Amino acid sequence: MAVIVDYDAGNLRSVQRACTEVGLAATISDDPEAIRHADRVIFPGVGAAGSAMKSIRKSGVDVALRQAFGSGVPILGICLGLQISLEFSEEDDQTTLGFLPGKVCRFQLRNPELKIPHMGWNEIELQRRHPLLENIKDGDAFYFVHSFFPEPDNPATIFASTQYESDFCCAAGLDNFFGTQFHPEKSGRVGLGILDRFRHWDGRVAQ
């Protein structure tokens, strides 16, 4: 059974519905035990890094997620779930989970016509192959809503980028963790395709 991690960060039912659509049975839970025993973990979320980390630490979900990561269980981070999987966020100057070396930065845009949050459909450019991005092409568009973006330290952990004034990382991963800044559950057929591949992913990335 897959578990969608609940930490009071946004509407998780849209993620659950999209999982159902691709045939992935997933329960929503904030119980560290359930996360420890999950076959695969989806770590979504919207909202602020500070309150998210507070809620995660309070429930013990942080420890359970670390154990899941350490044991090789496939984990999919979405939006804030990806962001707080890095080490540090400029949002609330928050130390975060640290599965993925790097930090999360605030958009600093020069063009006054570009709005924050970066909201809407934007195209991605693949940087390297990943099992969850097979069948995705350069130029496929995904739905984004965010004001901060991930900046992993190691370029080898960046799998796709998107342009909003300059290029930023929109998909990053390490070992059995993979995360997207965009929302696969709101990105139509191409987004559902990522969830479908996650359903079968063994957590390994071929070199």
Place this chain on the structure above:
Amino acid sequence: MLSKRIIACLDVRDGKLAKSIRFVDTKDIGDPIAKAREYYLDGLDELVFYDITASSEARNIMLKVVESVAEQVFIPLSVGGGVRSVLDATDLRMAGAEKINVNSAAVLRPELISECATAIGSQNVVLSMDVRRASKTAEMPSGYEIVINGGRRSMGIDALAWAEQGESLGAGELVINSIDADGTRDGYEISLTRAVAETVRIPVVASGGAGTPDHLREVLTTGKADAALIASMVHYGDYTVSEVKTHLHDLGVKVRMSW
């Protein structure tokens, strides 16, 4: 590059798709769930459902419609019409709406915007403004006034001032519905849309008057809108969603073309 969004607006009355002209003469024109699914599969970027029934029994019908659409349509879903409280907003969110549109109730009680922003996040709160042309006066410098209750009541509030107030109260997006243009298929209200887009730093959605892809091009370029709402032109079959997008692409507007 960020695409301009094409949003279809489905007005729902007693669970059925309805369409008005200048906010009156409303007709039932089909099943909103089937239409939503059809547009989604044809490349629509976002959906807005507007509950135009006032009765409380209809609220539950609307929640069922939203739930059913959310199970089959995997693009952002926005819902509005009669949202008066945070509870209304969270009920709709639980049913599957991403964004919540507030309109008349926010004009009567502006704190509704900040309450909703605190509860569900600014990015999910859309301030939908019904506007009508008025004479330019000292109180109404933009020449557009805010009306509520489907255009039946003028509020004596300047549309541009209300847009700014909405942003400062925490709205994450603005929809500008022109009553003068609604359902006419004669083109959007360009000048107000542009004035608002140049004033606020949140996305602006133009609504009312779309009849041809060139109308969308105009409001997305000259009008500086981030997104364009369409209704009659697709509901009545003048165009399909993919035809609208193909035309816009050919006219040089950046839209999402693969889905």
